[in-house]
Amino acid sequence: MISSLPPENLREIFEYLIVPENEHKENLALLLYNCLLVNRTWCRNVVSVLWGRPFHLLRGGSSQLINVYISCFPKEAQESIADSGINLNLSDILTGPLTFDYISMLREFNYELIYSCVLQWINVKGRIKINENDKNVDDESIESEEEEEEEDSFSDINQINSKNKSELVSSITYEICKQFFLKCGTLKCFKLSREMYPTISNYFLTIVKLSGAKDAFSQLEEFKLIVRDMDFDILPIMTEYCNTIKSFEIYSLPFLPSNEAGNIEVIRRLGSLNDFLSMQRGLKKLTLGIEIGDNFNQIEQTFRPIRLSPIISSLKNHMESLNSIKLQYIKDFFEVHVEDIIESVPNVHTLLFEGCILNKVSRRSLKSKFTRLRKFSFWKTAFTLDALSTIISNGNETLKEIQLYGRITDSCSDTEKRTSLLSIFSSCSKLEYLQLHTNWLDLGTSSEVLHELGESLPPSLFHLEFDFICNPTDLNALFESCSCMIKCLALGIGTAATNGIGINDVNDANLAVIREYAKQKKSLKTLMLIGYYVNASFQAIEDTNKFVKVIRRESYRKSEYIWDL
Incomplete structure (x- = not known):
């Protein structure tokens, strides 16, 4: 019972x-x-x-x-x-x-x-x-009453x-926090932010100094901190209070040093972050969002050696425990190379980049490679083909989910990009989920890409999403050349408008090809059409719905599978 x-x-x-x-x-x-x-x-x-x-x-x-x-x-x-x-x-x-x-x-x-x-x-x-x-x-509208x-x-x-x-x-919130820390016992989760109420003064951060806070944080497991330019640095205090953090998220909205003193302050704060990460025991999940202002490079070059390298290196302390890492809004990794990231977190199963610029590769031999990497994403990230290839080739034995929604920064031809990129996918023997936003990647026309894409897809793949403007012949070439049994096909925006909302160029003829594939292979269960408008007729969509479930979605979004949304 x-x-x-x-x-x-x-x-x-x-x-x-x-x-x-x-x-x-x-x-x-x-x-x-x-x-x-x-x-x-x-x-x-x-x-x-x-x-x-x-x-x-x-x-x-x-x-x-x-x-x-x-x-x-x-x-x-x-x-x-x-x-x-x-x-x-x-x-x-x-x-x-x-x-x-x-x-x-x-x-x-x-x-x-x-x-x-x-x-x-x-x-x-x-x-x-x-x-x-x-x-x-x-207020001049106060009534006489x-x-x-x-x-x-x-x-x-x-x-x-x-x-x-x-x-x-x-003031009242501060008094309530004071009583909480005195009587609440040990907290499991602490989230400190003023994102919804930006007018709150910096003073709110001083609640970590209240009596009882040290005991309350002594067994803290989850810590989320959202601060903005030159907020009061509480990480030295939290480093003293706790070393049991399992999940840590920090969003530092941008450090904007305008002079040498500000530059030194940024470096000091990065040092505090490094110390905090180094002191934790058993960190499992890390979200690191640090946006450093563009003028950081222009101030005294003598300060450059400190930067992000110690922070990435400190993750080696969590090599056995860290299984998920998100790097967000890092516009310049400075002296950090892709190989440094791989060697610092070889056991992660989730590696996500959002709003980053990742372009430094040393091409040196690695001391270790990814052993458990399952989920990988470049979301609105600029990257070089070398950076992408280095990450995927060192995790190709375990990778199951890949999302590429970013920009290739190499100045090479469409053919070179296409050959380099598609060859990467074919090496991922366990890949199940691939989201490829080709409008950003400049791989060429659909007739040049789709046949090669089909040949590069491993047999393990069952979810495919792409946004080529394709005719029925090209789409049929994809189906005929691929050896995988696609269960979910997502076709994205062909003619993009602002904010990712636009027209999906899938028409009645495309849907006829998809219906034929569904009848022959009997694997396709779901068709997702992404776009504010779809060129296909209502009748064609209804006919397709008899064979597969048709889902409409207005715009692109992060993969729910990969980002755990």
Whole structure:
């Protein structure tokens, strides 16, 4: 009987229902509310799981969480919030002893969600104690009734200007964070960002200095940090607090040093990042998004040797544990070569580049090669054929999924590019998924490419996506020359417009060829047509739908298989 399972097993089941990967699966989290009523043991376990990440589960009515949490605060903390100007009525506070210590159950700390809840809570309360100088002088539409209320000690929240309102929300959020760190125990996940609320001052980063933060972070497993130009550097503090990070994401929106002092500061921050990564034990997942301003190269050249090389080298400390790495917005790897990346992370199963420029290859013999690489992507990335070939040829024995949506920077002919690129795919004996955005790659016309593409596809492939403008003869040549049994065929935009939205040039004749392939091979199950418009007639699409499932999608997107979206 499941009702008699040990508490630790029950908790594992309940936690599975609310992990982020399952939130979209028929709202599994809603099942937990029914589990509250089974018995006392179930109720205790479910409550602790729900209150482990409450801000994610109650986004619609999450302002109510603030009342519950304030009820858990000591009296002096409640008075501090009231002193900030909030009309804190006794009705807001839950009287009597609480059944559970809700603060101690918190396991996932997301600053922006807490800030958002406080903002919503203040707006719901609607009235606030303000000074005459805090009123919004830009609002000239205050009615006479509201003018009479100015004599009262409390006024409408909308009468204060946005700056003072932001400061108020930040102040209350800071007080709530202070209580969380004092009583929450050890956190599993910490996300620190002001991406949704860019007007928040740098002061929000200092919450990591609050009393109790060191203990709260001592067993931290997931850390996501989004900062911007010259934000307060918290990584030295976090390096002192924790070395148990399993998943780390950092997005540093661009470092823009304008002088030598700024240049030194950038280097210091890169050093902090290197130290933080080096101190972790058992890092499994890394997302590194660092955008350094273009003028970084133009300042003192004597600072160049530091750069990204130590950071890439520090990943060798996680050679056995690191299985997923995303490198984003790195416009210049400076002295880092593709071989350096391979030797630093030979055991990764996922290697993704987004918005990068990767063009340095040393052509030296490698000390190690990829042993488990399954997923690889260049998304909106500029690269040389040498860089691409070096990565794939050193992972061709295990690669299963490849996505190429970028630009080849080599100044070679279409024929040379095509020959080099297609020969790479044929060496991947386990390749199952290939997404090839040829409009970016300049490989030549469809009549030149499709026959060669078909011959280069390994027998293991079952998902193929490309965006050639092709006629029925060329499409038929692809089908006849390939030895694989395609299960999913995705045909992309032929005439591209802005933002990746355009016309899909698949017409009735193309669909007739696809139907014939589906009837003969009996492997094709899904046809995906990508584009805001499709040239094929409604009747032709309906006829095709009798043989394969036809799916329409307006624009390109990252592969859900590769990027785990």
